Amino acid sequence: MTQSEPSEQQRAGRPFPVSWDQFHRDCRALSWRLNELGPFHAVIAITRGGLVPAAIVARELGLRVIDTVCIASYEHDKQGELQVLKGVSDQTAKLGGGTGKGLLIIDDLVDTGKTGRMVRSLLPEAHFAAVYAKPKGRPLVDTFITEVSQDTWIFFPWDTGLSFQPPLKDGAA
Numbered sequence: 669m670t671q672s673e674p675s676e677q678q679r680a681g682r683p684f685p686v687s688w689d690q691f692h693r694d695c696r697a698l699s700w701r702l703n704e705l706g707p708f709h710a711v712i713a714i715t716r717g718g719l720v721p722a723a724i725v726a727r728e729l730g731l732r733v734i735d736t737v738c739i740a741s742y743e744h745d746k747q748g749e750l751q752v753l754k755g756v757s758d759q760t761a762k763l764g765g766g767t768g769k770g771l772l773i774i775d776d777l778v779d780t781g782k783t784g785r786m787v788r789s790l791l792p793e794a795h796f797a798a799v800y801a802k803p804k805g806r807p808l809v810d811t812f813i814t815e816v817s818q819d820t821w822i823f824f825p826w827d828t829g830l831s832f833q834p835p836l837k838d839g840a841a
């Protein structure tokens with residue numbers, strides 16, 4: 669029997685769980701920064717992880733034109749080939765003059781930077797913001813809030829739930 673490769677999450681090792689409260693606070697902090705850099709014509713969420721931060725940022729900045737770039741790459745926690753399932757609409761592309769100028773792209777995080785690189789190639793002049801950044805992805809984003817190490821796996825509140833934690837003396841990490 670062949671042993672399966674460790675997932676990106678297993679390789680990352682270090683867990684960084686984020687609560688809804690913390691995520692909302694971090695998205696508000698991102699909005700503060702972006703408010704100084706705008707105005708923007710529209711927000712583009714990189715689905716699916718970018719949908720929640722995009723909603724919060726759009727609310728804070730008073731933006732009502734919201735579009736998506738739909739990209740699939742990680743199957744649970746293993747990254748495969750990047751697939752663009754849907755690009756921005758013609759209407760949004762026009763607002764950005766074809767190059768993305770004045771458009772705001774939002775994602776929850778940049779990790780290896782593969783997703784960011786793909787989106788930048790589609791809209792090179794757009795402003796790209798993520799809530800969290802790992803070192804490899806950091807050069808791809810214009811604005812982010814918190815940097816975590818490359819060996820960290822961020823657990824988002826929509827992927828997690830409350831569960832019992834064994835006491836430290838019983839071997840909890």
Ligand SMILES: O=P(O)(O)OC[C@H]1O[C@H](OP(=O)(O)OP(=O)(O)O)[C@H](O)[C@@H]1O
Nearest residue numbers: 715716717741742778779780781782783
């Ligand atoms: O910098 P990278 O190594 O490309 O990784 C970052 C991307 O990975 C995750 O998305 P994922 O592909 O898991 O899809 P999802 O947003 O639908 O969960 C995350 O939301 C980013 O979009």
Ligand SMILES: O=c1[nH]c(=O)c2nc[nH]c2[nH]1
Nearest residue numbers: 742779820821822823824
């Ligand atoms: O939930 C996630 N946490 C991460 O740290 C990560 N990196 C890429 N894709 C990810 N998804």
Ligand SMILES: [Mg+2]
Nearest residue numbers: 715716717718
């Ligand atoms: Mg994503």
